[in-house]
Amino acid sequence: MPKKEVLLEINHLKAYFPVKRKSMKEEKKVVKAVDDISLEIYRGETLGIVGESGSGKSTFGRTILKLVEPTEGEILYKGQQIQHLKGSNLQKYRNQMQMIFQDPFASLNPRMRIGAIIEEPMALQLTLTKEQRKKRVKELLQKVGLAEDAMHKYLHEFSGGQRQRIGIARALAINPEFIIADEPVSALDVSVQSQVLNLLMDLQDEFQLTYLFISHDLSVVKHISDRVAVLYLGRIVEIGTKKELYANPLHPYTQALLSAIPVVNFDEPKQAIPLQGELPSPMNPPVGCVFHTRCPFVMGKCHQVRPTMQEMNEHQRVACFLYDK
Amino acid sequence: MEPINTQQVLLEVSNLKIQFQLKNGKQAKVVDDVSFSIHKGETVALVGESGSGKSITSLAIMRLLPIPPGEITAGTIHFNGNNLLDYKNKEMSHIRGNDISMVFQEPMTSLDPVFTIGNQLMESIRRHRKVSKKEAREKAIHLLQEVGIANADKMIAEYPHQLSGGMRQRVMIAIAMANNPQLLIADEPTTALDVTVQAQILNLMMKMKKEHRSAILFITHDMSVVAETADRVMVMYAGQIVEEAPVRELFLNPQHPYTTALLKTMPSLDTDVERLPSIPGIVPPAYALPDGCRFAPRCQFAMEQCQTLQPEVLTVNEAHKVRCHLFSGKEERAYAEEGSLT
Incomplete structure (x- = not known):
């Protein structure tokens, strides 16, 4: 692989939300939705979350787009700080990135014709004439595998997979470099899911796109990603190349997640690491390591101190005391 | 007890x-x-x-x-x-x-x-x-x-x-x-x-x-x-059960092209493929079903009779049933030779 260029660098990003109090005497509380996340995204790669x-x-994905105001931390896009941008400067930055959402029926306007939905981001940019935009809409529809006459129809006339294709076409309309895909295939049936995944991968090759691919489905993430970050209660517990992370998961949470996925194997019963309980409330995260309440390897130290990220090898970083040297 | x-x-x-x-x-x-x-x-x-x-x-x-x-x-x-x-x-x-x-x-x-x-x-x-x-x-x-x-x-x-x-x-x-x-x-x-x-x-x-x-x-x-x-699995497509078999048999020896395709399109943790095989098209809506086999428009093995004639439920073995023309007559052997979905 050629030398990797960092497209987006995120340092100690935090996004806290205040919780409504019943009275002023009550203690101020915050939900730490994103709590001290640092990572970098390279040009042309797919980073799975x-x-x-x-x-x-x-929330992490939205904070990068500044749809959620970061509480603290830096977002560097091509080396330029963007967390303070406002107005037209912010608009310029946003022109280079787009988002694909889970439910296209909720994220696209059902009262607009498909052509208008796809054209809208271009119209806002004011760089193309009406004719040019029309032409581009047709091109885009074709690129995502829909017929040209789709532009005259409405959203309800399409199936789930086709709607997601429309969402993708709209995201591509202004030639973004970076796309945040938030659970883009979770609402789709398996047979359609693979069509959309293949489409996303083809478009990435064609337009040299960089993806941040958010999903709860580890098998889908494994398929599409180059690197994967595992999040737990607003923190990254492990990040690494896909190959290393899936073959040799280090963090007990990653191990448990992977072993919880049902597999088709009739010959050797799998060794499941059952996790007890559920995710604690982010309003009241555990002191020390956030995972210690459910961790099968919990030690005394985990109750008091929060582990920091450490580099295990060239490809993998983990935040866990089990690997303290 | x-x-x-x-x-x-x-x-x-x-x-x-x-x-x-x-x-x-x-x-x-x-x-x-x-x-x-x-x-x-x-x-x-x-x-x-x-x-x-x-x-x-x-x-x-x-x-x-x-x-x-x-x-x-x-x-x-x-x-x-x-x-x-x-x-x-x-x-x-x-x-x-x-x-x-x-x-x-x-x-x-x-x-x-x-x-x-x-x-x-x-x-x-x-x-x-x-x-x-x-x-x-x-x-x-x-x-x-x-x-x-x-x-x-x-x-x-x-x-x-x-x-x-x-x-x-x-x-x-x-x-x-x-x-x-x-x-x-x-x-x-x-x-x-x-x-x-x-x-x-x-x-x-x-x-x-x-x-x-x-x-x-x-x-x-x-x-x-x-x-x-x-213990047992029934695969349903467009209102019909297209295949039924004990779980192991269904996964290891699927007969219906739809079952085969479904199994192949799942992204899985233990296989590495560049591209996922996918089934083209979508499930037909229940008010506009095809005349013949309901899977025929999306099936890569579709034959002429599949377009017009609805397949009956055929018996593979005692516990394994399939609704597909491929399984009747000589196509059965051709299908087995050609191997599974590519």
Whole structure:
């Protein structure tokens, strides 16, 4: 692989949400949805973000786009700080990134014709004439595998998979470099899911896109990602290349997640590491390591001190005391 | 405890046809000529994509279909030898929640938000058993403990919104199991849950099934969940069962091109492929079904007769059935030689 260029660098990103109090005497509380996340995304790669619901993976994606205001930390896009951008400067930054959502029926306007839905981001940019935009809509529809006459129809006339294709076409309309896909295939049936995954991968090759792919489904993430970060209660517990992370998961949470996936294997019964309980509330995260309440290898230290990320090898970083040297 | 006689048929659905009258005047054949049986103590999975008719089939068994617009146009559903379709509504309400009970995908919508979970548990117990409130309460606490809810005597006073998704599903299972049903219908019970919680709930269901000696009809779209839980699998496509086999046989020796394709399109943890094989096209809507085989427009092995002639259910071996022209006559050998889907 050629030398990797960092497209997006995130340092100590935090997104806290205040919790409504019943009275002013009550202590101020915050939900730490994203709590001190640092990572970098290289140009042309797909970084998968996995975690259970409530782990902060969607908020993390939204914070990068500044749809959620970061509480603290830096976001560097091509080396430029963007967390303070406002107005037209922010617009310029956002022009280079787009988002694909889980439910296209909720994220796209059902009262607009498909052509208008796809054209809208271009119209806002004011760089193309009406004719050019029309032409581009047709091109985009074809790129995502839909017929040209789809532009005159409405959203309800399409199936789930086709709607997701429309969502993808809209995201591609202004030639973004970076796409955040938030559970783009979770609502789809398996046979359609693979069509959309293949489409996303083809488009990545064609337009040299960089993806941040958010999903709770570890098998889907494994298929599409180059690197994977595992989130738990707003923190990254492990990050690594797909190959290393899946072959040799280090963090007990990653191990448990992987072993919880049902597998088709009739010959050797799998060795499941059952996790007790559920994700604790992010309003009241455990002191020390966030995972210690459910960890099968919990030690005394885990109750008091929060482990920091450490580099295990070239490809993998983990936040766990089990690997302290 | 005497052993369960697994040879004995518990539920037998024969030639079931269900139609829906659409507002635009069209008829939607949602379930078309579906036949299957479930033996006592058995776990049978019904797999299919959305719109394949699997949930409608289960609602018909529970007699919970909205009629109209729905209509059962043909067929019988025998439970312990009696046709459920002949029962009056009142008779059916003795069976529901007692002999057959159901767990749904979204526990928040199937639990009543204005009653405590204890209330709802006790209701289902007292509906079918003559017990005092106190006894029902004790039984409810016992059931909550059984489904792994800590502090059951306190939790009994909680409302559904105070519980997490996994907890709610545990409560649903407790309610469903309250009267030791002979058949539990589980409609996508873990689809809305996270993987680690899904694993817990699946383990719990298998444990409850053993203890309460129930049979399970497990409705899901997830093939890997099927592999871990079911004894037998039925694959449904566009209102018909296209293949039925014991779980191992279905995974290792699938006969229908749709089953094969479904198995191949699952992204899996232990294989590495550049591109996922995918099935082109979409499931046809139930009001515009193809004349011949319903899978023909998407099937890579489709032949001329598939376009015009509906395939019959053919027997591969005693327990393995398939609805596909490829399996009849000489195509069978050609298909075997050509190997599986590429």
